Amino acid sequence: MDIEKEAYDKIIEAGKIASKVREEAKKMIKPGVKLIEVAEFVEQRIMELGAKPAFPCNLSINDIAAHYTPKLNDDLEFGDEDIVKLDLGAHIDGYIADTALTVDLSKSYSDLIKASEDALYTVIKxxxxxxxxxxxxRIIQEVIESYGYKPVSNLSGHVMHRYELHTGVSIPNVYEKTNKEINVGDLVAIEPFATNGFGMVKDGNLGNIYKFLAKRPVRLPQARKLLDHISKNHSYLPFAERWVLKSENERLALNSLLRASCIYGYPILKERNGGMVSQAEHTILITDNGIEITTK
Structure with a gap:
């Protein structure tokens, strides 16, 4: 995408906000703290600072690599043996910053975390x-394997456009033969995942994250009302059930929208052999003057 000054300024500001909130939220991840406290802090803090969440705050634990956000009234707490992926995004007028880090509450996986972090910074350089x-x-794969771990081969980074989180080319975490490139003007989220497991993820249960697909006929009046709200407020970027449900009574309406293919539910992504997973992620903007890490 061509970058005009107004767009550039919003990209940079979204990155500053995302990185600030990431570092504040990192300090909150402790044993006994509820996941929903951290997720709601992240989403509210992003708005306080002048942006909006680009997607629900992901808090994926242990063998879950991605796509878990707390459900409505979630009482799940962090445990003292958990390895936690904190993945968040902020946008200003659709210009997105996406960033993640891993917190090891068990203090047993420091090398696993270094593997994904080192891969991230090495490939950016x-x-x-x-x-x-x-x-x-290839670079990401070689760095992660040098630590004795495996990259997660079926997860990837992604080019982002305005109001589009995943578009254009994907950035693989393993070598693949391709002619596809990233170039000047691209806004790219790079996110190496490392694991001590098999090196692939599989779909699990729904992770409480959804995206709007289309307005279709639904019978329940409550479902029609909910669909109207979603189409008006969340038509572009992913949303959490927490953002659209006021009570458990409305879950029936949400499920009917799923069945009617009005919305799509993202499954949690679990390491195929139950291995522990670490993640590191930054957003970069490729300019004529070089690479800018917007979320550093």
Whole structure:
């Protein structure tokens, strides 16, 4: 995408907000703290600072790599053996910053965390546009494997456009033969995942994150009302059930929208062999003057 000054300023500001909230929320992740406290803090703090959440705050624990956000009235707490992926996004007028880190409450997985972090910073340093995405995957894979772990091969980073979280090319975490490239003007989220497991994720249960698909006929009046609200307020970016349900009584309406394919529910992504997973993520903007990490 061509970057005009107004868009550039919003991209940079969204990145500053996302990184500030990430560091504040990191300190809250402790044994006995409820996940919903951290998620709601993240989402409210992003708005306090002048942006909006680009997606629900993800808090994915242990072998869950991605796509879990607390449900309405969730009472799940962090445990003292957990390895926690905190993944959050902020946007200003649709210009997105996406960032993540891993918190090891067990103090047993420092090398696993270093593997994904080192892969992230190494590949960013090596980017010279135009950059072949398969070559980026090779760098990520080599760094993670040098620590004795496996990259998660079926998760990837992504190019982002205005109000579009995943669009264009994906940035693999392993080598693949391809002619696809990232180039000047691209806004890219790079997110290496490392694991001591199999090296792939599989779909689990729904993780309480949804996206709007289309307005279709539904019978329940409550479902029609909910669909109207979702289509008006969450038509572009993913949303949490917490954002649209006022009480458990409305869950029937949400489920009817799922069945009617008005909305899509994201499944949690679990490591195939139950391995522990770490994640590190930054958003970069590729400019004529070089690479800018918007979420540093």
């Amino acid at each position: 090596e980017i010279t546009p135009p950059m072949n995405i398969g070559e980026m995957g």
